[in-house]
Amino acid sequence: MVLQSVLHAGYYLLDRGLVPDFIIRRVIRALLRERLREIDQGSFEANHAAKMHWIEQVRARDKIADVPEKANEQHYEV
Numbered sequence: 001m002v003l004q005s006v007l008h009a010g011y012y013l014l015d016r017g018l019v020p021d022f023i024i025r026r027v028i029r030a031l032l033r034e035r036l037r038e039i040d041q042g043s044f045e046a047n048h049a050a051k052m053h054w055i056e057q058v059r060a061r062d063k064i065a066d067v068p069e070k071a072n073e074q075h076y077e078v
Helices: 002-015 021-039 044-059 068-077
Strands: none
Touching: none
16 A cells, blocks of 8 residues: 555656656666566576577467557557
């Protein structure tokens, strides 16, 4: 419940341009570091193998977008 309130307030401030750029950049960098830690397999070889496996999975898909309706909806919102 508290997390939802914090997120709502954060998005409210972001949407109105009230969050300074330096804060946005710091948060983005922190999120990127976290994501890199999540996908790290421990070695260059393991990371490369995981990436190649992901590429094979993407190529094997029947369609490019999982939910194309959402992409179209978001495109026209802007």
